[in-house]
Amino acid sequence: MADIERVVSSQKPAAHDDLHCLLIDVHGLKLAVPFDYVEGASEIRDLTLSIDSRQDWILGRYGDAYQQTVVVDTGVWVIPSTYNVDDAAYTDIVVLKGRSWALACNSIIESIYIPLSSLNINKDKTHRAWLYATCLEKRCAILDIQQLLDEFGVMIV
Template identity: 25%
Template sequence: MSQASQAKAMQDYFQSLLNDVDTSEVKSDPSETPMAIQPARMAIPEPELPVAEPTVVTQERTLQLNQLLSTVSNVVEAPEEPTVIVVPAEVESVQPESVWQNISPEKEFPALFFTVSGITFAVPLTDLGGIHQLQKVTPLFGKPEWFSGVMTHRDTQLNVVDSTRWFMPEQQNSEDYQYLVMLGESQWGIECHTLIGTETLRYEQIKWRDKPGKRPWLAGMVKEKRCALLHVQELLTLLQQGVNIDGQ
């Protein structure tokens, strides 16, 4: 791939990622606000309960309540009559939703940079499980197109992902992959063409995301290098579910 083609591919892909990150879901730089930046958590809504109108207790009302209590007491004492608890229809329990949470690195953290079909990606070294020279990959029947197959390494079967097909389903890889970048402590690895190297990033160099949007695997964008910083745990979740960037 020529340098001009690589540059255009990087620009187009970077722009598509930015289109998915609106300003409402991206944290500001520390230099733009006096408050410390921390990864945000999605608030869980509290159910709104109906507010009852105050009741004026009169002598007649007191008599009615005493009669009602007497009736309830008789029901409790009779074992053959089960007590039924009725929940008002307008009061519904709210189940907590799963909350997307961004990664929380230190103010400075090292990251590995690598390329896939001319696009640069970065992964924090704390989430890097290792790097292997790509060897023979055995395809498996009935798997998605982005699943290249399995590679044996020290008697361990590693799941190999065709990164071009996963990140850019509309494209096809035209060059041989050279390396397998392992994700965390899992047996999943993503293929890449070149390794750029490691570099220490500062927190303010990242355009962090506050919400998952359509790209939960995207932790943020490295501003100066114009590349995607991977959210490895979310990426693994999608791989284990058998879906790619488009949910396929």
């Protein structure tokens, strides 16, 4: 848990021309989660998940009767063609804004600042609608968290 707290708290003042993100690893893919959408992080071993067998992209839920957080199998969602559930080795979750959803990840790598000028914006939302942009300099994909939240909401019904 100390590593997660160190990563999340190692922030510098944000410049207006940078995107502040939490860099995570999902099955070897580096994903950047914009900090504006991060509410917290936790180690999976610290959670008691209730199993949800209705959706293959949901690992489970935790919380109480008043606030349930759904933990998403991020690999199933973002790289379904190459992801093998048998190889999943999730250790952490990133809790998203609103605390209704969390992304499972293999590890939380670091807090990063990505220059807006280095972003290659995804202009074709028909494929990988969850992809906001890529950054070759940081070798990562930046998640469109609002798009993901919208998709989760539609699929959970």
